[in-house]
Amino acid sequence: MFRDFLYLLRSRGLKVSLTEWMALMEALDKGLHKSSFSGFYHLCRAVLVKSEADFDKFDGAFLEYFRDVPFQQEISQELMDWLDRPDVLTDWANYDEETALKNMGLSEQEIEQMLLERLAQQDEEHNGGRYWVGTHGMSVFGNAGLSPKGIRVGGQSMHRRAFRVAGERKYRDFRGDNALDTRQFQVALRTLRQFSGLVDRPPTEFDVDGTIRDTCDNAGTLKVRYKRPRENTVKLLLLMDSGGSMDYYARLCSALFQAVEKAGHFKDLKVYYFHNCPHGNVYTSPHLLRTDAVPTQWVLDNLSGDWKVIFVGDAQMAPHELMGDFYARRDDRYRCGMDWLRAFQQRYSHIIWLNPSSRPDWGGYWSQTYDVIDKAFDMFPLTVDGLTAGMKKLLSNK
């Protein structure tokens, strides 16, 4: 049954497996969709989709696949016969302005409710009226009607009722490729961990295997052993662009910052700010005050090479800020912003760039520096998906 739907879902990026598909078939066999279209929709979603982040993709695919399915449930054949009147298609004689305005104000739910009531009451053919289900009338249902809004009954197809569910696409906000709140960032950051028992902590964890071994060695007299707890060894250096064009993304960046702060599972965490591109100083606060300045060289010297580095910035600035030696003093080892960035690259092997903005294509000017940085760094969009991909990169460096 609708095997194409499985492939459509898969082509839309939903990882539906054969196990789940078989489960759906079993469920349909058992009649769990209760022979209704919305029941079928919910059944499909419960069995095939396993994350609210994928609900929107599912809704889209479902809408695409089942859009043209005729939907005749709950409508009696008698009524359908009354409604089969292709001869009235262009008859405007029954138009009524007042009813038209009233119908405009009805919501879909109200119309649906009214339809259900009429279906229960109607026992004869009504055409040209403004109350019953019929043709070329002013009521909100029936076909070839003149009401500006309503549900088509009979004629070709009647699918709106079912599609109100999927058509709303209200799970759009949960999509993984949307930029979202701290919680989801936190989830992504959790993946950034490497456990090791070789940390410099006192041994506090009871070691069963060691105890047994040593007790045996000790001729059966109990000898209790402890071992060091396993701990995350990841040290994270976060460098964030602040001010100027980054103000548009302030909320997003603050969400990321809070997520990093809250994650709390890093062995060590340092956050510095810069404007557009780090030069001689980075700053401990986003206001970039002179009192908060820390020499960039100090950071490079004191944070060892096993730190993992995340740059956050839109990589859009005047080209001279990145490539020119405008800010350099005569004795500077690093002449331009790019030199500083290269110094970071040489020092740290695990390094990524998160970008809240996409590549500017409306003019060549701002994309210049974007392209240079994009080429030099592994750049990921600052979205949940991008962050997750970035974390994998930071861990594996592949």
Added chain:
Amino acid sequence: MDRSFHGSANYVASEELLQAVNIAMALRKPLLIKGEPGTGKTVLAQAISSALNKKLIIWNIKSTTKAQDGLYVYDVVQRLYDSQFGNEGVDNIEKYVRLGKLGEAFTADEQVILLIDEIDKADLEFPNDLLWELDRMEFHIPETGRTVIAVQRPVVIITSNAEKELPDAFLRRCVFHYIEFPDRELMEQIVRVHFDKLDEHLLDQVLTAFYKIRQLPQIKKKPSTSEIIDWLQALIHGGVNADRVLQEIPYAGVLLKKTEDLEALRRNWR
């Protein structure tokens, strides 16, 4: 399906949720429930258990929980100690094997509801370690050579706060439902279930204020169902005049748990 779930006297569930529960029971797969904190994920299992009149076994997952803990624990240290003092029964390994919550659910004579609460709290590998056990409903105890097979397949409800991604292999075996935050209509029903007599005016004011607060963008931790119930309780207990509710938000501390949110409310409430 002879027995299906239709909600219970003190739990109001949406049509979709009821369907998801019944699908999971009919397909005999675990039901994975996600949703905002405070939307009644944990309470659902209790409601199912009382509606179907089955015993509920709760396995609370903590960050230190291992899959093994749910199956059985072999108390090797106790045995070691006992052997030192020559206590009786040291030879009987069975004595030192204690079944965990999952084992308890398997060995129960009648069908039970097993709630695995907040599965995402545990290590990333945790769900994968339970694949076989939840699929086949059996496990083997190598120490005693015994295989525990479920007498009656328990109904398994799993909740998650989405703190960690769950592995795909695990997800494939579940039926999934996401509890949406209830809209005003459903919330009114839920609240009514919890209070016998409610002043209509007060309820109306409280709901208006509640959804208005939830919509404030400055609020970081949005109040949820359990908070509105606590708040109503506080308002009724304190005998607050219903007309004051919308203006002053009395006992805001019950709704908002963070100082910065309270501060934000004070500054932005109009």
